[in-house]
Amino acid sequence: MEKLSMLYEGKAKKVFRTSDEDFYIIEYKDDATAFNGIKKGTIQNKGILNNEISTILFELLEKEGVPTHFVKRLNDREMLVKKVEIYPIEVLIRNYAAGSISKRLGIEEGAKLKRTVLEFCYKNDELGDPFINEYHIEAMELATKDEVETIKNYSFKINDILSKYFISKNIILVDFKLEFGKSKDGIVLADEISPDTCRFWDSVTMEKLDKDRFRRDLGNVEGAYVEVLNRLEKQ
Amino acid sequence: MEKLSMLYEGKAKKVFRTSDEDFYIIEYKDDATAFNGIKKGTIQNKGILNNEISTILFELLEKEGVPTHFVKRLNDREMLVKKVEIYPIEVLIRNYAAGSISKRLGIEEGAKLKRTVLEFCYKNDELGDPFINEYHIEAMELATKDEVETIKNYSFKINDILSKYFISKNIILVDFKLEFGKSKDGIVLADEISPDTCRFWDSVTMEKLDKDRFRRDLGNVEGAYVEVLNRLEKQ
Numbered sequence: 353m354e355k356l357s358m359l360y361e362g363k364a365k366k367v368f369r370t371s372d373e374d375f376y377i378i379e380y381k382d383d384a385t386a387f388n389g390i391k392k393g394t395i396q397n398k399g400i401l402n403n404e405i406s407t408i409l410f411e412l413l414e415k416e417g418v419p420t421h422f423v424k425r426l427n428d429r430e431m432l433v434k435k436v437e438i439y440p441i442e443v444l445i446r447n448y449a450a451g452s453i454s455k456r457l458g459i460e461e462g463a464k465l466k467r468t469v470l471e472f473c474y475k476n477d478e479l480g481d482p483f484i485n486e487y488h489i490e491a492m493e494l495a496t497k498d499e500v501e502t503i504k505n506y507s508f509k510i511n512d513i514l515s516k517y518f519i520s521k522n523i524i525l526v527d528f529k530l531e532f533g534k535s536k537d538g539i540v541l542a543d544e545i546s547p548d549t550c551r552f553w554d555s556v557t558m559e560k561l562d563k564d565r566f567r568r569d570l571g572n573v574e575g576a577y578v579e580v581l582n583r584l585e586k587q
Numbered sequence: 588m589e590k591l592s593m594l595y596e597g598k599a600k601k602v603f604r605t606s607d608e609d610f611y612i613i614e615y616k617d618d619a620t621a622f623n624g625i626k627k628g629t630i631q632n633k634g635i636l637n638n639e640i641s642t643i644l645f646e647l648l649e650k651e652g653v654p655t656h657f658v659k660r661l662n663d664r665e666m667l668v669k670k671v672e673i674y675p676i677e678v679l680i681r682n683y684a685a686g687s688i689s690k691r692l693g694i695e696e697g698a699k700l701k702r703t704v705l706e707f708c709y710k711n712d713e714l715g716d717p718f719i720n721e722y723h724i725e726a727m728e729l730a731t732k733d734e735v736e737t738i739k740n741y742s743f744k745i746n747d748i749l750s751k752y753f754i755s756k757n758i759i760l761v762d763f764k765l766e767f768g769k770s771k772d773g774i775v776l777a778d779e780i781s782p783d784t785c786r787f788w789d790s791v792t793m794e795k796l797d798k799d800r801f802r803r804d805l806g807n808v809e810g811a812y813v814e815v816l817n818r819l820e821k822q
């Protein structure tokens with residue numbers, strides 16, 4: 353399969369067409385942004401690390417029966433994926449309160465939530481990815497009721513699989529963001545799963561091992577991403 | 588039944604204990620606020636008008652099988668109601684886009700929504716009544732899953748009843764806010780239903796007949812409230 357022209361460039365990745373129209377190549381960049389693009393920077397080797405971390409996690413999820421867009425890792429920064437039509441919806445899963453939920457709802461950062469919280473945001477940079485619910489999704493025709501049901505079920509299943517897996521690596525999966533797409537074969541998990549899109553806390557020291565180090569200028573950002581990858585690679 | 592000491596004073600109403608511990612007296616004020624209390628003013632006779640309008644609408648809903656806190660109108664500004672424990676949740680029902688949904692989601696004001704949208708807000712002035720979903724309600728223990736189900740069912744039923752009723756008065760029910768409470772006899776609709784808590788548009792001229800006239804300084808605020816009451820009183 354040949355890499356063809358770039359289809360679009362996002363804040364963290366580039367997407368390329370390939371000679372097979374059902375597949376894309378995703379290239380992971382070192383660019384980092386936060387607060388809806390207001391804060392910009394670079395995290396050394398982030399693209400390489402996120403490509404490896406996402407590969408491990410997509411393979412785990414596929415093994416556990418969650419369909420994903422992942423086909424294979426091609427090299428340092430590139431991954432072959434199924435072409436999908438991305439739903440313009442971000443799914444957030446929260447096990448502990450951190451970030452926006454703490455600020456918006458006055459829940460202390462670090463508090464374990466009494467139940468897993470799922471949130472939907474409308475993926476729209478101009479509007480700042482506003483928080484929406486299932487009625488907005490139907491009214492705006494972002495997805496059908498059945499598609500929303502499938503996306504919710506996959507999201508909770510992914511949370512179960514990943515939470516268990518990460519805690520075995522002494523990492524608390526605090527929260528994470530998912531994107532789903534419609535492929536030839538149905539709804540699949542797409543995009544990436546990485547320290548850019550998850551909050552990871554060391555379960556012993558509570559140290560942050562994710563993009564909050566960049567957002568909050570905590571230093572040693574690359575080191576945190578390396579640490580996550582090292583723990584995932586250790587058997 | 589005797590009116591006893593004031594229990595609390597809100598932005599639009601005062602609540603008094605009575606000699607029967609299962610009942611409260613609600614007194615409707617002329618005070619008007621908007622934008623979470625930032626804009627303050629008075630609308631002449633608003634308390635009298637909202638007491639009458641709410642009475643007519645609570646009676647209609649009771650007749651149609653929706654349990655409410657309403658017992659009877661006592662005088663110009665006062666209503667006897669069942670004592671309830673208010674759920675700290677605001678339910679918004681939207682048939683047309685207006686106000687915050689237009690701004691947040693970029694939907695043109697006045698557009699008919701492709702499906703009725705229900706939104707929940709956490710009733711908390713300090714946090715600015717943030718938008719929440721059913722998972723937050725459970726996680727924060729604001730209501731149980733069953734209670735949320737009942738509240739949603741009542742809300743949609745109320746929308747059906749009121750939309751039909753208002754259109755017969757040449758008024759479009761654009762959106763409205765509800766509050767529910769737990770009474771001795773189960774979940775009931777509480778608070779008020781008035782031009783303070785609904786958006787009403789004349790179905791012919793599209794003129795606004797509600798608190799948006801105050802929020803947006805459109806003038807003739809009292810006249811709009813009087814017009815709504817007159818139409819409801821006409822058989």
Ligand SMILES: Nc1ncnc2c1ncn2[C@@H]1O[C@H](COP(=O)(O)OP(=O)(O)O)[C@@H](O)[C@H]1O
Pocket residue numbers: 360361362363364365366367376421433434435436437438531533542543544
């Ligand atoms: N399998 C896929 N097929 C098509 N598009 C995808 C796929 N996986 C991810 N994308 C999209 O690739 C784009 C680039 O990713 P990213 O740089 O993270 O973008 P963003 O700036 O929106 O966060 C995003 O719009 C994402 O939704």
Ligand SMILES: Nc1ncnc2c1ncn2[C@@H]1O[C@H](COP(=O)(O)OP(=O)(O)O)[C@@H](O)[C@H]1O
Pocket residue numbers: 595596597598599600601602611656668669670671672673766768777778779
């Ligand atoms: N039946 C009832 N029993 C107890 N409290 C009620 C009842 N109906 C309404 N309330 C509460 O009365 C308070 C006063 O109303 P209002 O002035 O509208 O307050 P707010 O400033 O919160 O909008 C509100 O907190 C409302 O939830």
Ligand SMILES: [Mg+2]
Pocket residue numbers: 362363364
């Ligand atoms: Mg992205």
Ligand SMILES: [Mg+2]
Pocket residue numbers: 597598599
């Ligand atoms: Mg009120």
